[in-house]
Amino acid sequence: MRVDGRDITVSGSLLQPLTRRTNDIVRVVLSALFLAVVITSSLITRNEWVALERSISEIVAVLTPTQANLVYLVYGIAIVALPFVILVSLIVSRQWKLLGAYAAAAAIAGLALSVSGFGLTAPRWHFDLSGRLDTFASQFVDDPRWIAMLAAVLTVSGPWLPGRWRRWWWTLLLAFVPIHLVISAVVPARSLFGLAVGWFVGALVVLVVGTPGLEVPLDGAVRAMARRGCTVSTLTVVRPAGAGPLVINATCEEEQTTAVMELYGPHQRGGGVLLQLWRKLRFRDRETAPLHASMRRLVEHRALMAIAIGELKIANTSTIAVSALDRGWTLYAHTPTRGIPISEAVDSVPVARVWESLRELHDCQITHGDLRPSEITVEDGVVLFGGFDNAEYGATDAQLRTDIAQLLVTTTHLYDAHSAVRAAIAAFGNDTVLTASRRLTKAAVPMSIRHSVTDAKAVIAEAREEVKRQTRVDEIRAETVTRFTRGQVIQLVLLAALVYVAYPFLSSVPTFVTELRTANWWWALLGLAASGLTYLGAAAALWACADGLVTLRGLAVMQVANKFAATTTPAGVGGLALSARYLQKGGVSPMRATTAVALQQSVQVITHVSLLIFFSTAAGVSTDLARFVPNVTLIYLGGGVLLGLIGTFLLVPRLRHWLSTAVRPRLQEMVGHLGALAREPKRLAVIMLGCAATTLGNAFALWSAIEAFGGDTSFITVTVVTMVGGTLASAAPTPGGIGAVEAALIGGLAAFGMAAAVAVPAVLLYRVLTTWLPVFVGWQVMRWMTRNNKI
Incomplete structure (x- = not known):
């Protein structure tokens, strides 16, 4: 490299990797999003686009056909001339490297919109073109291929040319939108698609080819060093610009000393802005420094801090120079690092x-x-x-x-x-x-x-x-440094899930409210009391599974919060996690807490299945349960799928290894716990009675809701229907089994001959008493437990 008549030796690569070109990557992402929006809006809301654009065109159309032809002619000539003007400007400015990228962008954008099922043809979108003004210029104004080519070459050549030219050219290209509307011709949806394609193609080409910001202004850096008394003779690249600055070792001729030059490019500036914004969004204000308006201010801040700390004699570098260079680069030069790394001086x-x-x-x-x-x-x-x-x-x-x-x-x-x-x-x-x-x-x-x-x-x-x-403290409570804690994020997600699952229910609220006028509220209160019995049963079962290491009263309160966590998460996984967490906070070891929750769930499943068999048998004596039996084809299909899964797990080595190493030990451990539990009849009785109270309490709540609306059915029948609905709730992918539970309960009651006028409001009242009211109460209880460090 030759600077001011002197030859300077430069060694090393200055090329910045593609993955670190922040500005170019952001441009590609934005153009891809714009293209996706245009395609989605054109395909999904096609008719609305046509109607809106035509109505706007009719309102703002003020030109006669002759005047419209004249506008088309003038604008068409300008559009046709635009790419040639850009090409000439590139040649005049001697941007030879850019000519290949210019041609590639134009060719790719044009061909992308010319490919169809009939070969290379002009695309015909969803507009009727029979009423178009038949002029030569209009073919270019309305052709999306031409718009795409112009947008692509503008995107590619823009960074290399003066900003004023770039702004005027983009304004001229985007003028097709108001021109189309004013002359009441074809509205610009097709051209907007061409614009999106051209911008995306141009952004990709720019990412591959690069921009002037990638060209390092070493001559300006050498002159800045000379002004500070360092005449550079050799430059050695230590690290190319990437996640950090471009680092170069410079040798000064006068004293044969070495200086470290750090050059920050425009892509570091873009990445720095994104990083600052991310920190501001994530951390609280007191945790973050004030935002820097530019990369130059950030570099100046670092240099000034080096000077300030150097005054205390504890800085290992000294500032030499800070200078703004061409093409958005900033230089920060300092002395080499003094001393040896602390990792090498630990012993001394x-x-x-x-x-x-x-x-x-x-x-x-x-x-x-x-x-x-x-x-x-x-x-x-x-x-x-x-x-x-x-x-x-x-x-x-x-x-x-x-x-x-x-x-x-x-x-x-x-x-x-x-x-x-x-x-x-x-x-x-x-x-x-x-x-x-x-x-x-x-x-x-x-x-x-x-x-x-x-x-x-x-x-x-x-x-x-x-x-x-x-x-000498027992516990160090973690300090909150982020704007949103993990618990707050979880509560926000759970609340959003709750709103989502409650939306279908809200749509039927008006009809339900009308039916409530005829309800017997004493039965509804009895159903609410039966719903409360389920929390006591679940608390007693978990208390016995945990060997009484936590209080029964606390577990009962936790079960109310558990209702919120279990309902707003699929398959109730939130409730399981909350139970384990509460036991841990109560002094139970993590392993013991997990075992206790798993043991309760295992006994709950066994009790539920046993009660379902018993009540189904009792109901089947006087009632036809054929409607609950699936079709023979479905049974065969389910059996085939089950056998296929078993065969897959037995034949695939990885799955077989997973069964033997992960699943089998846990099953053996659970069987062992159940065996130990069987040798403690009192404890087993408490757990089984608690699990039975949970199931029978829900059944009694549904029976009370049916009686509130004047229904007439047996408790045995309602118990069978409730347990079937509970089984579907555990299998449904929706939080709380929304939709699946209501459909199963209403269908089950109808199978036993209950009229829909009673079954529908009764099931909705049952869900209010056992799900929605406890969920809102449980949310507040969960917040209280979080504030008091109980979970």
């Missing part, structure tokens, strides 16, 4: 010196923000810091505590937890370290810190436990 440097250096920073209200081992060095026994990308002057207390938590992780990894925590307490005090240790969580410790240590999860847990031992 006590951990206390690392914490003393951090204390010097914090005494000046400065935080580092990225205390990885690679950013800490040692020179002459003094611990120094580098990086400063995330450093802050005048930092908040939250940022100061984050620094301490980060260094706890790093020093625990480098030294050991005992000495790291002891040195931290000696430097900052017992209370400060204890407060900071609340940030020893995955959310609070940055990903860069976690990736810099081996087994970050174990290191963080070890540091937290050591803080508990040395500060």
Whole structure:
């Protein structure tokens, strides 16, 4: 490379990888989304598009056919000339590299819209073209292939040409929308599709070919270094621009010293903006620094922090130059890193010196923000810091505590937890370290810190436990650093699921309310009391499964919250997780809690099936149950599928191995627990009675709802129908079995001869008493238990 008459040797690759071109990737994503929206709206709402566009065209049409032809002619000439003007401008500006991309984009966009079932033809969309103005120019104005080619070449050549030209050309191309509407000709849906295709094709070509922002302005960087007294003789690329800046080692002629040049391109600027926005959306305001308006301001901030920390004599680099370069690049030059990495000086440097250096920073209200081992060095026994990308002057207390938590992780990894925590307490005090240790969580410790240590999860847990031992506390409650906690996100998802599953029910509310006027409310209250019996039964069964390690009263309250968690998640998995979590919070070990919940569910299934067989037999004596028996074809089909699954699991080695290593031990463990339970008759009786109370309580609630509307049927019949509906609820993929349960219960009652005028409102009242009212109450109970750290 030759700069100002001097030859400078450049070694290494300057090419940025495709996966790191943030701006180009964002352009491709946006163009793909726009194309998807245009296609979807054209296919799904085709008739609405036609009607809307024609009505708008009739309203704004103000030109006569002669005037419309004239407008078409003028605009058509401009559109025809546009690509040739762009081509000439590229030739004049000597953008020879771009000519191939220009031709490729035009050819791909044109051919993409010319392919049809009859070969290469012009596409004919859903418009009637018989009334079009028959002019030569209109063929170009309305042809989506031409629009696509123009959009593609504009997208490809835009970054290489002046911004003013680019804006005028896009304005001219997009003018087809108002022109179509004003002259009352064919409306622009086809041309809009061509525009979307052209933009997408051009964005892909730009991603492959690149933009001027990828060309590194090394000559400007060399001149900026010369102004700071460093006449560069050689440049050696250390790392191409990617996730971080382009790093180049520069040799200065005067003193034969070396300087490190970091060049930040426009793609780092785009990625930096997205990263800042993501942090603002994810973390609370006190956890994040103010937004930087540009990459240049971000680089200047880093350079100024290096100067400030250098004044404290604990910075391992010194700022040489900061300069804005051509094509959106920014230069930050500094001296090479002084000292050796802390990872190589662990045996000779006590951990206390690392914490003393951090204390010097914090005494000046400065935080580092990225205390990885690679950013800490040692020179002459003094611990120094580098990086400063995330450093802050005048930092908040939250940022100061984050620094301490980060260094706890790093020093625990480098030294050991005992000495790291002891040195931290000696430097900052017992209370400060204890407060900071609340940030020893995955959310609070940055990903860069976690990736810099081996087994970050174990290191963080070890540091937290050591803080508990040395500060003599029983528990360290994690601090909330994100805007939304995991519990809040789960509650939001559950609430959305609840609204979703309740929507079909809400549509039938008016008719249901009308029927309620004739209901007997005493029976409804009796049904509500029977519904409450199910919570006591479930609590008693779980209490016995857990050997009475938690209180029965607390379990009864938990069952109310469990109703919300189980109803709003498919197959009730949320209820199982909530039960296990409550037992753990009550002092039961995780393994024992999981076993207790699994044991309760196993006994519940056995009890449910036993009761179903018993009541079905009792009902079958006087009632025809043929309607509940599936068709013979369905039975054969189900049997064939079952046999096919069994054969698949037996023949496929991986599935067979999974059965033997994962499923079989758990089944053996469960059978063992059931066998042990059988040797304790009192405990087994409590569990089975509790499970039976859950099933029979629901049946009694449905029977009460039927009586409330004047129905006449036996309790045995209702029990069979209820258990069939409960079986379908467990198999249905919808939360709470919405839809499947109602249909099964109404169909079951109809099978026993009940009129729909009674069955429908009775089932809806039953679902209100046993599902929807408890769900809303359970939501509040779950929030209360969360606030009181019971789950």
